[in-house]
Amino acid sequence: MIAPKYSDDLPVNAKELAEAMRVSRWTVYRWRSEGYRFEFGNRTTTGHLKNWLRSRADIPKNADIESELAKLV
Numbered sequence: 001m002i003a004p005k006y007s008d009d010l011p012v013n014a015k016e017l018a019e020a021m022r023v024s025r026w027t028v029y030r031w032r033s034e035g036y037r038f039e040f041g042n043r044t045t046t047g048h049l050k051n052w053l054r055s056r057a058d059i060p061k062n063a064d065i066e067s068e069l070a071k072l073v
Contacts, residue, residue, distance in 0.1 A: 008047030011040055020046045 006012055006020040014032075018025045036052050038044035 006046055008050065009045050011043040011045055013043055014038075017044060017046060017049065021049065 006016060012020060014028050015025060018028045021028075031049070031052075032038075036049065039048050
């Protein structure tokens, strides 16, 4: 099955976001529990999520995320 193409600036819901990123809905749920916030209530863009993931790429897995993010601000 080929995933539908969503542009990075098209608002999508959690299910569509999971399809666009080729991950499960549970992965999107985990990202949200780790601090990701949708841009528009229950909708966001894949570009917004990708930027959030990039910003977290430099933070070591065993580091305290809150303290690491505070250093970036």
